[in-house]
Amino acid sequence: MKKYAEMTKEELIAEREALLKRYNDFKDMGLNLDMSRGKPGKDQLDLSMDLLKYNNYIEDGIDLRNYGILDGIPSCKKLFADLLDVEPKNILLGPNASLSIMFDYLAQAYSHGVCGSTPWNDIPDIKFLCPVPGYDRHFTILEYFNIKMINVPMKSDGPDMDKIEELIKDEKVKGMFCVPKYSNPQGITYSDEVVRRIAALKPAAEDFRIIWDNAYCVHELYDEGDTLLNIFDVLGDYGNEDMVIEVCSTSKMTFPGAGISALAASDNNIADIKRRLNCQTISYDKMNQYRHVKFFGDVEGIKAHMKKHAAIMRPKFEMVIKHLENELKTRGIASWINPKGGYFISLDVMNGCAKRTGELCKEAGVTLTTVGATYPYFNDPNDSNIRIAPSLPPVEELDIAAQILCVSVCIACAEKLLETK
Amino acid sequence: MKKYAEMTKEELIAEREALLKRYNDFKDMGLNLDMSRGKPGKDQLDLSMDLLKYNNYIEDGIDLRNYGILDGIPSCKKLFADLLDVEPKNILLGPNASLSIMFDYLAQAYSHGVCGSTPWNDIPDIKFLCPVPGYDRHFTILEYFNIKMINVPMKSDGPDMDKIEELIKDEKVKGMFCVPKYSNPQGITYSDEVVRRIAALKPAAEDFRIIWDNAYCVHELYDEGDTLLNIFDVLGDYGNEDMVIEVCSTSKMTFPGAGISALAASDNNIADIKRRLNCQTISYDKMNQYRHVKFFGDVEGIKAHMKKHAAIMRPKFEMVIKHLENELKTRGIASWINPKGGYFISLDVMNGCAKRTGELCKEAGVTLTTVGATYPYFNDPNDSNIRIAPSLPPVEELDIAAQILCVSVCIACAEKLLETK
Numbered sequence: 001m002k003k004y005a006e007m008t009k010e011e012l013i014a015e016r017e018a019l020l021k022r023y024n025d026f027k028d029m030g031l032n033l034d035m036s037r038g039k040p041g042k043d044q045l046d047l048s049m050d051l052l053k054y055n056n057y058i059e060d061g062i063d064l065r066n067y068g069i070l071d072g073i074p075s076c077k078k079l080f081a082d083l084l085d086v087e088p089k090n091i092l093l094g095p096n097a098s099l100s101i102m103f104d105y106l107a108q109a110y111s112h113g114v115c116g117s118t119p120w121n122d123i124p125d126i127k128f129l130c131p132v133p134g135y136d137r138h139f140t141i142l143e144y145f146n147i148k149m150i151n152v153p154m155k156s157d158g159p160d161m162d163k164i165e166e167l168i169k170d171e172k173v174k175g176m177f178c179v180p181k182y183s184n185p186q187g188i189t190y191s192d193e194v195v196r197r198i199a200a201l202k203p204a205a206e207d208f209r210i211i212w213d214n215a216y217c218v219h220e221l222y223d224e225g226d227t228l229l230n231i232f233d234v235l236g237d238y239g240n241e242d243m244v245i246e247v248c249s250t251s252k253m254t255f256p257g258a259g260i261s262a263l264a265a266s267d268n269n270i271a272d273i274k275r276r277l278n279c280q281t282i283s284y285d286k287m288n289q290y291r292h293v294k295f296f297g298d299v300e301g302i303k304a305h306m307k308k309h310a311a312i313m314r315p316k317f318e319m320v321i322k323h324l325e326n327e328l329k330t331r332g333i334a335s336w337i338n339p340k341g342g343y344f345i346s347l348d349v350m351n352g353c354a355k356r357t358g359e360l361c362k363e364a365g366v367t368l369t370t371v372g373a374t375y376p377y378f379n380d381p382n383d384s385n386i387r388i389a390p391s392l393p394p395v396e397e398l399d400i401a402a403q404i405l406c407v408s409v410c411i412a413c414a415e416k417l418l419e420t421k
Numbered sequence: 422m423k424k425y426a427e428m429t430k431e432e433l434i435a436e437r438e439a440l441l442k443r444y445n446d447f448k449d450m451g452l453n454l455d456m457s458r459g460k461p462g463k464d465q466l467d468l469s470m471d472l473l474k475y476n477n478y479i480e481d482g483i484d485l486r487n488y489g490i491l492d493g494i495p496s497c498k499k500l501f502a503d504l505l506d507v508e509p510k511n512i513l514l515g516p517n518a519s520l521s522i523m524f525d526y527l528a529q530a531y532s533h534g535v536c537g538s539t540p541w542n543d544i545p546d547i548k549f550l551c552p553v554p555g556y557d558r559h560f561t562i563l564e565y566f567n568i569k570m571i572n573v574p575m576k577s578d579g580p581d582m583d584k585i586e587e588l589i590k591d592e593k594v595k596g597m598f599c600v601p602k603y604s605n606p607q608g609i610t611y612s613d614e615v616v617r618r619i620a621a622l623k624p625a626a627e628d629f630r631i632i633w634d635n636a637y638c639v640h641e642l643y644d645e646g647d648t649l650l651n652i653f654d655v656l657g658d659y660g661n662e663d664m665v666i667e668v669c670s671t672s673k674m675t676f677p678g679a680g681i682s683a684l685a686a687s688d689n690n691i692a693d694i695k696r697r698l699n700c701q702t703i704s705y706d707k708m709n710q711y712r713h714v715k716f717f718g719d720v721e722g723i724k725a726h727m728k729k730h731a732a733i734m735r736p737k738f739e740m741v742i743k744h745l746e747n748e749l750k751t752r753g754i755a756s757w758i759n760p761k762g763g764y765f766i767s768l769d770v771m772n773g774c775a776k777r778t779g780e781l782c783k784e785a786g787v788t789l790t791t792v793g794a795t796y797p798y799f800n801d802p803n804d805s806n807i808r809i810a811p812s813l814p815p816v817e818e819l820d821i822a823a824q825i826l827c828v829s830v831c832i833a834c835a836e837k838l839l840e841t842k
Contacts, residue, residue, distance in 0.1 A: 037488065039487055039488055039489075040487065042484060045484060045486045045487060048486075049476065052473070052476050055470065055473050063463060063466060064678065065466045065676040065677070065678060065679060066460055066461065066466060066676070066677050066678055067458065067460055067672075067677040067678055068460075068678070069678075095516055095517075095702075095705075096516075096702075096704075096705065096706050097702050097703055097704075099701070099702055099703060100701055100702045103700060103701040103702070104701070107528050107532065110532055111528065111531055111532065111542065111566065112565075121532065121542060137700075137703075140699070140700045141700050143700075144533075144697070144700040145532065251488075255486040255487070255708060256486070256487050256488040256703075257485065257486060257487055257488055257489070257490075257703070257704050257705075257706060257707045257708065258486060258706045258707065258708040258709065276565070278561070279524060279558075279561045279562050279564075279565040280520070280521055280524040280525070281516075281517075281518050281520055281521045281524070282518055282520060282558075282677075282678070283517075283518075283678050284516075284517065284678075285517050285678060285679045285706065285709075286678045286679065287676060287678065287679040288679065288706075
């Protein structure tokens with residue numbers, strides 16, 4: 001198959017006709033396939049049902065059913081401390097979603113500042129750095145607090161550090177969101193060099209905070225996954241212990257709606273956050289914390305459990321990749337990264353063709369993540385990025401959905417090229 | 422026994438000697454009894470263990486283990502709608518504590534205002550009305566957001582409405598916290614007249630909000646409990662539909678640390694709150710919502726369950742009341758209300774004697790709620806109020822604890838009177 005760029009007008013018209021015929025055949029199937037969100041499939045949820053079989057809720061003589069223990073039960077703090085390789089004293093357990101931890105932390109910075117700094121809401125026009133493409137829910141939080149988002153392009157080993165080192169000279173830049181391992185949506189893991197350069201940042205804003213959303217810390221697809229340098233091991237080398245707030249959760253380990261979340265941070269940040277937590281809650285769900293400890297046992301237990309998820313997820317990723325390889329590569333109209341973990345595949349199509357691809361998919365019964373959502377303000381400057389979430393549909397549905405996606409990409413690109421012929 | 426006020430100096434000295442002897446005998450027992458917080462006892466927690474036996478998590482074909490359903494599952498929304506006698510569309514289910522709902526709502530008002538009003542943080546010196554004595558955690562939230570608290574004395578049928586109607590003429594007064602049924606700590610239920618006068622308020626502040634903390638809505642101690650007029654039934658009569666945010670939870674029905682909470686409000690308020698929730702979380706714990714629906718079945722199931730709690734709580738309240746009657750009444754140095762529900766007994770001792778009573782109790786191994794905590798800023802102007810929380814200790818321990826409390830009150834009052842003889 002020729003690259004589209006090398007095709008004549010006539011060849012493109014013929015190609016488009018062939019594509020439309022195939023597309024309409026799919027359309028006639030009246031499908032309803034969802035590749036929009038990183039939702040685990042039912043078979044993944046079934047992996048964790050034993051979580052519910054533990055019903056002794058006494059730990060160290062404390063009745064976990066009752067009030068109290070603001071920062072989480074010791075055994076569960078240790079489990080997450082081991083998982084994130086920090087001290088238990090630097091862990092706070094949270095509600096059922098790390099999203100809430102991040103939102104509540106921004107809310108605290110907004111009303112009270114961080115560690116005694118000026119409340120962010122008293123400083124006009126503050127900004128946050130957003131590696132793009134990125135996670136739409138991070139952008140939603142920043143938009144809620146009216147914090148201006150600045151795009152930082154992702155490279156193959158993490159965000160563009162030259163650009164970041166330049167941007168943080170602006171004291172209005174108060175922080176940055178990062179998904180350092182198997183990034184959402186590209187599945188990129190930050191290299192040691194990038195992590196070190198982040199740890200070494202010298203922002204003009206003393207209250208600069210990096211939200212280190214380690215959502216996919218143990219979410220490998222293959223036996224040998226990527227390794228991420230533990231940023232807390234290097235922050236101290238640069239006197240930046242307080243610069244990073246790390247979060248993670250069991251949302252994609254056990255139950256997305258009923259897991260537990262955790263935050264890791266320096267002693268100063270933990271104390272600062274606990275001052276707010278003391279007013280906001282009495283304790284999070286300790287019974288659920290206990291169930292997770294009993295279910296996983298230890299970090300090795302978590303890793304063994306995640307291998308079961310991988311066995312379910314791997315064929316789904318490979319099915320999508322297979323079709324991308326077969327149908328898009330030779331046409332030279334799209335690029336993507338084959339992730340070794342995480343929940344998404346990020347597809348970059350010819351500029352100006354992403355939205356149209358989304359429309360075509362929708363018409364044929366395939367729902368993608370809203371095209372544009374991977375950029376702040378839904379504004380993908382090139383209209384080229386599409387996030388594919390293969391986790392929810394069964395493999396046989398993905399087989400069809402991926403073909404529909406590929407045909408839609410081809411049609412959108414062919415149309416685009418014909419505009420200028 | 423003579424009233425202390427009528428005793429001569431010599432009689433008081435003799436009385437104090439006798440009291441101190443008894444007090445020291447208690448002290449020698451080296452006890453450690455806790456009447457500080459409204460913590461249910463273990464036998465109460467055991468009542469709800471069947472909650473954990475349900476493990477089918479499909480409702481209306483939706484897998485409740487997964488992401489989604491921001492405002493809670495329909496069956497559980499209906500359960501709380503029936504409990505609070507509102508429409509399910511006016512219910513939002515929350516996290517494991519209604520305290521978080523209240524904190525997050527104040528945080529939203531602080532950063533974004535309510536229903537489009539000016540963010541409260543942009544208005545200097547705003548104030549909230551606090552019926553006193555009241556719930557310390559309400560005060561903590563207001564203090565966190567630097568909202569000035571104004572005491573409003575409680576009367577036998579609710580807060581002093583004349584005072585409230587006067588105070589709300591100040592547009593800086595943005596709201597009020599109420600515990601309308603079995604108030605914390607007095608156990609007073611607002612009369613229909615008080616509820617109507619609250620519903621009819623015409624505050625100068627258009628964004629005036631009443632946090633209607635109905636924490637003890639079904640927490641009767643006796644078969645015939647108090648009845649509270651449903652404020653949502655009368656708000657409309659005065660065009661005040663948006664003025665009240667009601668909250669409740671299962672903290673004292675099932676598991677304090679692992680229950681579910683709910684908010685009831687007008688369509689406008691629900692829409693306003695959901696705009697924030699959309700940024701803060703994906704969903705709260707739907708599996709726990711489902712367990713509660715299965716466990717209770719319906720409102721009648723909740724009421725039947727609460728009778729089991731009452732059977733455990735009633736003897737504890739009666740044990741404390743018995744000692745108050747026997748030891749304090751005749752001496753004329755204290756007053757209290759015998760509540761028909763809730764979790765507390767509020768004891769008012771001679772002015773200037775509450776803190777000293779707390780110290781004496783502490784020395785003898787009895788922990789009370791920090792004296793003063795029932796007033797904003799821990800400032801009880803008369804130093805007279807003591808909150809007694811009888812739920813946690815077994816009855817036989819309460820027997821001793823209540824005696825120690827009474828002896829301590831008597832000593833503190835005798836000392837006080839002797840100062841002026």
